[in-house]
Amino acid sequence: QPLHDLACEVDGRWPEPLVLRGMIAYRRARASEAPASARPLMDTALAYAARALELSPKNPKALELRGTVRYQLVNRQLEQQPTAVARLLQEAEQDLRAATTIDPSLATAWYTLSDLEIHNADFVDAQVAARKAYEEDAYLSAAPRILWQLFSSSYELEDFVNADYWCEEGVRRFATNPQFVRCRLFMLTTPIKPAEAGAAW
Numbered sequence: 001q002p003l004h005d006l007a008c009e010v011d012g013r014w015p016e017p018l019v020l021r022g023m024i025a026y027r028r029a030r031a032s033e034a035p036a037s038a039r040p041l042m043d044t045a046l047a048y049a050a051r052a053l054e055l056s057p058k059n060p061k062a063l064e065l066r067g068t069v070r071y072q073l074v075n076r077q078l079e080q081q082p083t084a085v086a087r088l089l090q091e092a093e094q095d096l097r098a099a100t101t102i103d104p105s106l107a108t109a110w111y112t113l114s115d116l117e118i119h120n121a122d123f124v125d126a127q128v129a130a131r132k133a134y135e136e137d138a139y140l141s142a143a144p145r146i147l148w149q150l151f152s153s154s155y156e157l158e159d160f161v162n163a164d165y166w167c168e169e170g171v172r173r174f175a176t177n178p179q180f181v182r183c184r185l186f187m188l189t190t191p192i193k194p195a196e197a198g199a200a201w
Helices: 003-010 016-031 035-055 060-075 082-102 107-119 123-136 143-156 160-173 179-187
Strands: none
Touching: 016 035, 016 060, 035 060, 060 082, 060 107, 082 107, 107 123, 107 143, 123 143, 143 160, 143 179, 160 179
16 A cells, blocks of 8 residues: 555645645656546546645645646646636646745746746746746756746747847756757847858758
8 A cells, every 4th residue: 555545544634645646646647648548647636636725725735736737737738628728727827826925945836837827928927937946946857948948938028138048058958958959049040149051050
């Protein structure tokens, strides 16, 4: 029997094991490529988050879990009904903002919030959230994606100096990641970089 199941049995008022079980269900859903198997796992993760929040309404990790799952239901197109999509995005943003307000050190929540804001085409808020994620944990496993978000949001805002900075930071830290070759190509389309055919090639 999994240890987190035993923990729930020993102390039914302890929310952390419920959050952990929800995270496991969520990660299993992310690993599944079949919507038919991913959706029930997402729903299971939401159920565990709801139970944890019943015990501790301001538990930041439970709020992060619920917000993340709600966003990924939309991001992975597991929910496509327009009214439901709009509701999930709104609720996901509320959860993630609440989680990061209660515990500003939650780098993963900041990262997911940044991704959500890019989905909403709100590049200012996406940039702010991505910067928070990077400040809290520059060595997060999602660091390459955070740097790409910092680059892309700066680029969309035509803040090309910062776009170049984050692109080069990505090159410095993740030299083999093709995204950071791609961002250098994008920079050649901006006023601050000469459009050199040789460099592009």
